[in-house]
Amino acid sequence: MNHALPSRPVRPRRSVLYLPADNARALGKLPGLCCDSVVFDLEDSVAPGAKAEAREALRRFFMDGRAAALPTGMETVIRINALSSPWGGEDLLAARGCKPDAILIPKVDAPEDITAVEDALEQTDAPAGLRLWAMIETPRGVMNAGQIARMGRTDGARLDCFVAGTNDLLRETGVAALPGRPFLTPWLMQIILAARAYGLDVLDGVFNDFKDEASLMRECEDGQAMGFDGKTLIHPAQIAPANQAFGISREHLAEATAIAEAFAMPDNQGRGVISLDGRMVERLHLEMAERLINKAARISARRDGDQQT
Ligand code: COA
Ligand code: MG
Numbered sequence: 001m002n003h004a005l006p007s008r009p010v011r012p013r014r015s016v017l018y019l020p021a022d023n024a025r026a027l028g029k030l031p032g033l034c035c036d037s038v039v040f041d042l043e044d045s046v047a048p049g050a051k052a053e054a055r056e057a058l059r060r061f062f063m064d065g066r067a068a069a070l071p072t073g074m075e076t077v078i079r080i081n082a083l084s085s086p087w088g089g090e091d092l093l094a095a096r097g098c099k100p101d102a103i104l105i106p107k108v109d110a111p112e113d114i115t116a117v118e119d120a121l122e123q124t125d126a127p128a129g130l131r132l133w134a135m136i137e138t139p140r141g142v143m144n145a146g147q148i149a150r151m152g153r154t155d156g157a158r159l160d161c162f163v164a165g166t167n168d169l170l171r172e173t174g175v176a177a178l179p180g181r182p183f184l185t186p187w188l189m190q191i192i193l194a195a196r197a198y199g200l201d202v203l204d205g206v207f208n209d210f211k212d213e214a215s216l217m218r219e220c221e222d223g224q225a226m227g228f229d230g231k232t233l234i235h236p237a238q239i240a241p242a243n244q245a246f247g248i249s250r251e252h253l254a255e256a257t258a259i260a261e262a263f264a265m266p267d268n269q270g271r272g273v274i275s276l277d278g279r280m281v282e283r284l285h286l287e288m289a290e291r292l293i294n295k296a297a298r299i300s301a302r303r304d305g306d307q308q309t
Contacts, residue, residue: 008160008199010294011075012036012302014230014246015239016163016203018079020045022054027061030070034302035239036230037075042091043082043106051087055094062098073302077133079104083116092117096124102131102160107168109140114151114159121158132158137165137205138172142187145194152198162195163232164188166205179215180222192227204228210235220245248296256289256296 017035019026021042030038040061046054058078061067067076078100080091095103105117117132136145145162152159166184169175175183188204195202204223207216216238220231224245231242262268262276263286273282 010291010298011201012230012295012299013075013161013201013203014299015233015242016077016230017233017236017239018045018206020054021058021061021078022046022050024057027057027066029236031066033236033239034071034243035074035233036243036302037077037101038070039077039079039104039232040100041079042087042095043079051081051091055087055091058098059094062100067098067100071302073298075102076100077102077104079106079135082107083113083120089120092120093124096121096126096130099127099130101129102133104133104135104163106135106165107138107141108134108136108148109138110144111147111151114148118158128156130158131160133161133163134159135163135165135168136191137163137168139169142169142190145191146197149194149198149200152200159200161201161203162191163203164191164205164228167208169205179218181219185226188226196227201229202227204231206232206234207238208234210237213237213241217241217245248292248299252292253296256292259285259289260293 013036015035016037016039017033018039018041019030021027021040040058042051042054042058070076078091078095078098080095080103081087082105083089083092092103103117105113108114114132114134121130134148136142136148141148149159149162151157166181166188169184169187170177181188192202204219204226207219209215220242223231228246230246231238233239233242258276259281262274262281263271263283268274273280275281
């Protein structure tokens with residue numbers, strides 16, 4: 001049986017900032033920020049009466065050259081309203097026209113929610129490189145996370161990343177929002193496991209109290225230890241802590257480099273397993289090491305920007 005997953009471009013997604021699309025000041029601030037990705041939001045942060053205005057503001061931002069002038073490497077994502085809502089259809093058309101890197105689908109309950117967007121994109125000849133991200137933030141979404149992640153399994157699939165929607169999950173389940181997230185954590189781990197089973201990236205939910213940097217840092221460190229690739233954020237002040245917590249340490253980079261160099265030695269090239277400094281290292285470790293080295297190179301290309309926060 002072939003367990004190989006389709007290979008995806010490696011992208012750092014340490015810090016992923018939501019930006020309400022109708023907030024002109026926030027749009028103006030974006031070029032000076034050093035988040036790895038930005039999610040222009042048309043969904044929950046935009047009031048029902050402001051949806052059309054937000055969509056237009058976003059169209060202008062992408063059409064008049066401001067999006068193209070964002071710092072190199074900053075990934076652009078547009079969160080649309082659900083297709084089942086009164087705004088979803090128009091949002092999807094607008095988002096596709098903006099040509100972002102990805103579209104984020106909210107409140108994904110089942111694989112059909114992804115298929116519906118994929119089908120709509122096919123009908124408009126969307127570029128093959130346009131990715132889809134999925135918010136897992138409902139009880140059914142968590143229960144179906146494995147089946148949803150499986151949508152990313154095939155080579156032509158657009159699904160690339162899961163985002164845990166913790167505020168919605170708390171609201172829909174009645175679970176208490178406690179420091180350390182003791183009751184939420186089992187579901188977050190389930191989301192991470194599903195994403196990993198099918199090779200998707202996975203991002204942690206937001207931390208609402210944007211003035212409390214110490215607690216944010218703790219939650220970022222927890223998220224990193226749980227296996228998340230990065231954190232979704234609501235405020236520019238949260239970018240630097242997330243970049244730090246989800247960054248690649250010198251030790252990890254040195255270890256990955258040693259593994260890559262060891263497998264590249266003539267004697268080791270055809271081997272599945274080798275010994276390195278008294279430890280067993282398998283070829284699967286080589287793949288992980290190569291992804292990490294690749295990600296570190298992309299982070300280092302952005303490092304100048306990191307100094308700006
Ligand atoms: N992206 C970019 N810039 C942002 C920003 C964001 N998410 N949030 C705040 N800023 C900017 C502000 O515009 C302000 O810039 P200015 O000095 O040029 O005016 C600066 O950062 C400082 O902002 P501050 O005054 O501390 O916060 P605020 O009161 O303006 O905004 C929030 C607070 C929470 C309303 C705002 O951060 C926000 O809307 N965040 C995103 C919420 C969201 O998208 N939720 C949906 C997903 S959970
Ligand atoms: Mg939500």
